Amino acid sequence: MDPSVSIFGDWGTSRLRLYLRQGKSVLDRRDGPGVSALTQSPERTFLDLIGDWREAQPSGAILCGMVGSRIGWAEAAYAPCPATAGDLRERVLKIEADGLPVSIIPGLSCINPLGGPDVMRGEETQILGALELDPALKQGRHLLVLPGTHSKWTVVQDGAITGFLTAPVGETFALLRQHSTLAAGVGADVQGSPEGFAMGLARITEKGPAVLSHLLFETRARQLLDALPAADAMGFLSGLLIGADAAAARQWFGDLWRVTLVGAPALNDFYGRAIAAHGGRTVAVDGDSAVLAGLSVLSPQNNSEFHVLA
Amino acid sequence: MDPSVSIFGDWGTSRLRLYLRQGKSVLDRRDGPGVSALTQSPERTFLDLIGDWREAQPSGAILCGMVGSRIGWAEAAYAPCPATAGDLRERVLKIEADGLPVSIIPGLSCINPLGGPDVMRGEETQILGALELDPALKQGRHLLVLPGTHSKWTVVQDGAITGFLTAPVGETFALLRQHSTLAAGVGADVQGSPEGFAMGLARITEKGPAVLSHLLFETRARQLLDALPAADAMGFLSGLLIGADAAAARQWFGDLWRVTLVGAPALNDFYGRAIAAHGGRTVAVDGDSAVLAGLSVLSPQNNSEFHVLA
Numbered sequence: 001m002d003p004s005v006s007i008f009g010d011w012g013t014s015r016l017r018l019y020l021r022q023g024k025s026v027l028d029r030r031d032g033p034g035v036s037a038l039t040q041s042p043e044r045t046f047l048d049l050i051g052d053w054r055e056a057q058p059s060g061a062i063l064c065g066m067v068g069s070r071i072g073w074a075e076a077a078y079a080p081c082p083a084t085a086g087d088l089r090e091r092v093l094k095i096e097a098d099g100l101p102v103s104i105i106p107g108l109s110c111i112n113p114l115g116g117p118d119v120m121r122g123e124e125t126q127i128l129g130a131l132e133l134d135p136a137l138k139q140g141r142h143l144l145v146l147p148g149t150h151s152k153w154t155v156v157q158d159g160a161i162t163g164f165l166t167a168p169v170g171e172t173f174a175l176l177r178q179h180s181t182l183a184a185g186v187g188a189d190v191q192g193s194p195e196g197f198a199m200g201l202a203r204i205t206e207k208g209p210a211v212l213s214h215l216l217f218e219t220r221a222r223q224l225l226d227a228l229p230a231a232d233a234m235g236f237l238s239g240l241l242i243g244a245d246a247a248a249a250r251q252w253f254g255d256l257w258r259v260t261l262v263g264a265p266a267l268n269d270f271y272g273r274a275i276a277a278h279g280g281r282t283v284a285v286d287g288d289s290a291v292l293a294g295l296s297v298l299s300p301q302n303n304s305e306f307h308v309l310a
Numbered sequence: 311m312d313p314s315v316s317i318f319g320d321w322g323t324s325r326l327r328l329y330l331r332q333g334k335s336v337l338d339r340r341d342g343p344g345v346s347a348l349t350q351s352p353e354r355t356f357l358d359l360i361g362d363w364r365e366a367q368p369s370g371a372i373l374c375g376m377v378g379s380r381i382g383w384a385e386a387a388y389a390p391c392p393a394t395a396g397d398l399r400e401r402v403l404k405i406e407a408d409g410l411p412v413s414i415i416p417g418l419s420c421i422n423p424l425g426g427p428d429v430m431r432g433e434e435t436q437i438l439g440a441l442e443l444d445p446a447l448k449q450g451r452h453l454l455v456l457p458g459t460h461s462k463w464t465v466v467q468d469g470a471i472t473g474f475l476t477a478p479v480g481e482t483f484a485l486l487r488q489h490s491t492l493a494a495g496v497g498a499d500v501q502g503s504p505e506g507f508a509m510g511l512a513r514i515t516e517k518g519p520a521v522l523s524h525l526l527f528e529t530r531a532r533q534l535l536d537a538l539p540a541a542d543a544m545g546f547l548s549g550l551l552i553g554a555d556a557a558a559a560r561q562w563f564g565d566l567w568r569v570t571l572v573g574a575p576a577l578n579d580f581y582g583r584a585i586a587a588h589g590g591r592t593v594a595v596d597g598d599s600a601v602l603a604g605l606s607v608l609s610p611q612n613n614s615e616f617h618v619l620a
Contacts, residue, residue: 013491071494078535109535114517114524117531150491150527166531167523168490175485180478181323181460184381207424209520211558213477213551214424217460221427221476225388225419241523248521 005058007050007100008295011035011067012122013149016045019292020053026292028053035065035072042073043097060101062299064291065122068093068104078109078119082160085128085297092300105298112165113252120164123152127161129294130262130285143256145249145275146287147242147267149174153249155256165252169245170267173238182219182237186230196228196235197270203236204243205277212244238270246274263287315368317360317410318605321345321377322432323459326355329602330363336602338363345375345382352383353407360410370411372609374601375432378403378414388419388429392470395438395607402610415608422475423562430474433462437471439604440572440595453566455559455585456597457552457577459484463559465566475562479555480577483548492529492547496540506538506545507580513546514553515587522554548580556584573597 005027008019016032032049035042050061068076076093093104107121123146130144131137137144138159146152149171154164177183203215219237222228228236250257257280261268268284275282315337318329326342342359345352360371378386386403403414417431433456440454441447447454448469456462459481464474487493513525529547532538538546560567567590571578578594585592 109531112524114521114528116513116525116528117535118527119531119534165524166527168492168527168530169523171490172482172486172523172526175489176482179485179489180481182478203426209522210518210554210561211424212519212522213479213482213555214422214475214558215426216482217428217476217478218424218426220478221419221429224429225427244520245523248524251520 005056006299007053007058007061008292009046009061009063009067010065010122010125010291010295011063011072012065016049017288017291018049020056020058021292021296022056024296027056035067035069042067046073046102047098054100058100060103060300061097062092062103062105062295064105064125064295064298068106069121072104074104076104076106078121079106081108081110081164082157082162083108083124084160085131087160088124088128089298089300092298103298103300105295108161108164110163112163114165118164118166120152120154120166123154123164124161125294125298126262126287126290127154127156127294128297129290129292130260131156131159132293132297133285133290134260134283137260141256142260143253143258144260144262145271147261147263147271148287151245151271153253155253165249167245167248169241173241176216176237177234182216183234184220186234190230190234192235192238193229193231194235196232196237197239197242197273198235199232200236200239201243201274201277202239204240204247209244209247212240215240239274242270242274243277246271246278246280250278250280257281258283260285262290315366316609317363317368317371318602319356319371319373319377320375320432320435320601320605321373321382322375326359327601328359330366330368331602331606332366334606337366345377345379352377356383356412357408364410368410370413370610371407372402372413372415372605374415374435374605374608378416379431382414384414386414386416388431389416391418391420391474392467392472393418393434394470395441397470398434398438399608399610402608413608413610415605418471418474420473422473424475428474428476430462430464430476433464433474434471435604435608436572436597436600437464437466437604438607439600439602440570441466441469442603442607443595443600444570444593447570451566452570453563453568454570454572455581457571457573457581458597461555461581463563465563475559477555477558479551483551486526486547487544492526493544494530496544500540500544502545502548503539503541504545506542506547507549507552507583508545509542510546510549511553511584511587512549514550514557519554519557522550525550549584552580552584553587556581556588556590560588560590567591568593570595572600
């Protein structure tokens with residue numbers, strides 16, 4: 001048995017990504033259903049998917065994301081902030097699937113900068129991975145944003161996640177895009193244009209995020225009165241929502257306004273533009289790479305973060 | 311033939327309400343599908359519904375709402391603001407259905423206080439009706455709000471609609487309520503509680519509408535971490551959205567902060583609380599009564615507004 005072979009998994013609400021790893025290499029990859037779309041038990045789904053990977057005698061599996069929520073496989077209670085990789089490793093939930101050890105990474109909770117409760121599940125792994133990919137982030141205080149279904153503005157200090165602020169930006173966009181009158185008559189395959197995004201971003205930057213609800217309706221009115229093309233309208237909607245998120249975050253995190261973006265390249269690009277519109281600078285880290293680095297640092301046998309710090 | 315018998319209709323996206331009127335009395339009422347839910351042509355739908363009302367020999371029908379949009383029966387072009395009842399009467403679109411004259415009231419367009427294009431269709435009739443129900447509104451400058459799927463903050467001056475500002479508040483609430491993770495696991499029959507509404511309104515009033523997106527996620531986090539009951543969570547969500555609408559409107563219409571609410575009683579009550587949280591006073595007009603009064607004043611043979619002004 002080669003102890004360096006193991007299974008990594010990013011198991012969210014809508015998607016499962018499994019990787020067979022050996023050291024830093026990905027030997028194979030398989031996709032499966034998110035925890036909200038399971039047709040059989042999480043354990044059965046997992047075992048069916050890994051199938052012949054067992055022949056490589058993996059030492060275990062480590063999973064992050066909604067798999068650890070109460071609608072997932074087994075509930076791993078939220079860890080409180082501040083939290084380091086070491087803190088999370090200590091709180092990993094250990095279960096077993098057909099003799100294979102499975103580690104489930106807990107999510108994080110905090111009181112956010114608005115004084116309200118906040119949670120994340122899955123993003124903590126990406127953030128700790130981003131710190132591995134850019135070790136300069138382990139020293140001092142830094143702001144990272146993870147754009148997506150729920151954007152997470154996250155502060156790290158000396159390698160610990162100290163707090164974060166969530167906005168359901170991607171989810172709001174998707175709902176308005178799919179179901180609302182703002183997108184009535186817009187074909188499902190129409191992608192938002194960069195020109196429309198720039199127009200929406202300029203509007204919200206000029207008028208301020210306080211009037212987001214009121215600017216949203218311009219998406220519709222501009223189509224009706226100004227014959228705004230559908231692709232521009234969808235870009236406009238996206239520019240408004242992401243621009244409002246960045247403008248509000250600027251209020252709360254303005255002293256850390258050199259932001260590390262951790263997400264899919266296209267989303268990183270949109271957030272980079274929105275942060276730049278508010279005078280900020282950004283560097284981007286690929287979200288998938290960050291997940292793998294995070295799962296690696298959170299693996300039970302891992303102690304790479306201490307090597308880096310040493 | 312009694313010329314005082316006529317048919318009034320409020321034909322929106324999701325609902326048709328038809329009334330058989332004689333003078334100020336409603337003789338009969340029938341409901342039908344909105345223009346987005348038709349199973350046959352608008353004309354056929356209309357004629358089937360009015361059926362035996364023809365025996366009363368109505369002089370004609372007058373309809374407001376999305377029936378006059380490009381997805382309705384016939385497109386009645388938007389009239390520009392400022393617009394009086396007289397201006398709208400002149401622009402009524404006249405068609406015929408099986409020999410019965412049918413008048414379709416046009417919507418309104420304006421450049422709103424944010425400098426963007428804006429439109430309404432149906433609300434203009436409610437506003438002009440509210441002016442009939444409370445003639446004091448015909449003198450001087452006043453702010454009315456029509457809460458609903460799309461809230462419409464509307465300024466009238468000396469009987470003319472001079473401009474308005476739209477926010478898709480009810481639609482956003484409905485989409486988040488039905489489809490989002492904020493309401494995951496909340497039964498479809500759960501109604502928002504007044505206590506939850508008050509909590510959401512207090513949060514957005516304290517933190518300001520610029521952080522609406524970020525406060526929205528508290529709806530979820532409070533359920534997960536604080537065991538907030540589902541009914542309180544749904545009220546909280548409603549309080550945030552309506553509170554943000556009122557807070558932003560306060561910025562733009564603060565000099566007119568004695569607001570006439572024109573809507574369903576429950577919605578009027580929510581908006582009344584939100585406006586009061588920002589130091590405003592309100593009076594309420596029932597939305598259905600306002601539609602009937604508006605259709606009456608916009609009827610081709612009507613000249614009641616001149617009687618009132620004389």
